[in-house]
Amino acid sequence: MRNKSQYKKNIVNLCILYLKYRNSYNLGFQKYSYFKNLMKYITNVNNNLFIRRVFDELNKMLLFDRKLVLGSVRYRFNPHKKIEDPNKKIILSFN
Numbered sequence: 485m486r487n488k489s490q491y492k493k494n495i496v497n498l499c500i501l502y503l504k505y506r507n508s509y510n511l512g513f514q515k516y517s518y519f520k521n522l523m524k525y526i527t528n529v530n531n532n533l534f535i536r537r538v539f540d541e542l543n544k545m546l547l548f549d550r551k552l553v554l555g556s557v558r559y560r561f562n563p564h565k566k567i568e569d570p571n572k573k574i575i576l577s578f579n
Contacts, residue, residue, distance in 0.1 A: 492534075495527050496541050502526045503561045513551045513558035 503522075516539065523535050542548060548559045 492538065492541070495529070495538055496545075499523055499526055499538060499542060500547065500563065504563055508561040509564070509566060511560075513549075513553065513560045515556065515558060519559060519561075 519539060520532070520535050523538060524530060527535075527538075529535065543559075547561060547563050549562045551558045551560070
């Protein structure tokens with residue numbers, strides 16, 4: 485049993501490292517299927533149940549922001565707890 489939990493912990497750490505490396509925060513809110521396919525690619529594991537458990541573990545660690553968009557839940561990887569300012573001014577200049 486300990487071997488399985490250690491394996492899962494290693495996979496979770498690998499996923500965190502890869503998502504940080506790719507700056508996944510900048511991708512915005514994505515569906516679970518996007519992260520599922522990305523984790524399948526990262527880990528080379530095709531077991532959907534195991535991938536869901538890894539995703540749930542990441543979610544438990546509060547690494548994802550959740551947003552409901554038209555009845556669908558979207559997730560954004562946010563390890564540094566960045567907060568977007570909705571009143572942020574955008575300045576466009578044309579030279």
